[in-house]
Amino acid sequence: METDHDESDNCDVPVDTTLGVSSDNFDESGERKRKKVGRKAHWIQEHKKYLRNTGQSYVTYTSSKVRRARQVQPPCSNSCRLRCFEKFTPEQRQALFRKYWDLGDIEQQRLYIAQNLDRVLPKYDRRTPDSKRFLNTAHFFxxxxxxxxxxxxxxxxxxxxxxxxxxxTIQGRMENSAECTFKDSRGGHQKKRLVSSASLPLSTV
Known part of the structure; x- marks a missing residue:
């Protein structure tokens, strides 16, 4: 009895067992390539870090909060005894701001701050040995x-x-160690850059 099917339906058709498996997943030797997991996420995190370290606006990686871009804030008040607002013009302040943020590296920025701090030694240090108070600090530009x-x-x-x-944070590192590091220790274990606190100048009042 004839059937409604064509004879070709009864032919053995080879099954492609590689169906759905892209050749792009294998290298020239036939070995399966390892997936580069997290490359995009790592790039996004590094880009956010770059924006943060250069003072630009960015969205936090974990909480997705928008952080504003850094900018020069108003100077001290007219009652300042050092009269700082008379020592630097707005253009000079902007240049100082750019010099700091253009460093683009947290270690270099901390070092910049440390080099512009001067520990002031009082004539009579009344701090107890276990005191957590810092020495007075003078700031310079x-x-x-x-x-x-x-x-x-x-x-x-x-x-x-x-x-x-x-x-x-920088004051604490300068006072609590003979050699202080300003390396950003989050997420890495690279060799730290050391700066001797003994090389930093002291002032007396």
């Missing part, structure tokens, strides 16, 4: 002629648009 000009803390922080916490 470079003038166009290469000299350093002392400024108040508010003027220093506002010119660079950084927080007091940043400065206190």
């Amino acid at each position: 470079d003038k166009d002629d290469g000299t350093k000009e002392r400024v108040c803390q508010a003027f220093f922080l506002n010119t660079l648009d950084i927080t007091q916490k940043m400065v206190r």
Whole structure:
């Protein structure tokens, strides 16, 4: 009895067992290539880090919060005893701001801050051995002629648009170790750059 099927339906058709497997997944020797997992995520994280370290606006990697771009903040008030606002023009402050953020590296930025801090030794140090108080610190900025000009803390922080916490972290490292490092230790274990605190100048009052 004839059937409605064509004779070709009864032919043995070879089955392609590689169906759905792209040849792009194998190298020339036939070995399966290893997937480069997380490359895109790593690039995004590094890009956000670059934006943060150069003072640009960015979105945080974990909480997706938008961080504003850094910019020069208003100088200290007219009541400042150092009269910092008279020592630097807006253009000079902008140049200092750009010099700091153009470093683009947290280690170099911390080193920049440390080089512009001067520990002030009082005539009588009344701190107890277990005291957590820091020594008084003087803040400085470079003038166009290469000299350093002392400024108040508010003027220093506002010119660079950084927080007091940043400065206190550096103060702590300078005081608590004979050799302090400003390396960003998050996520890495590379060789640290050491700066001897003994090489930093001291002032007396």
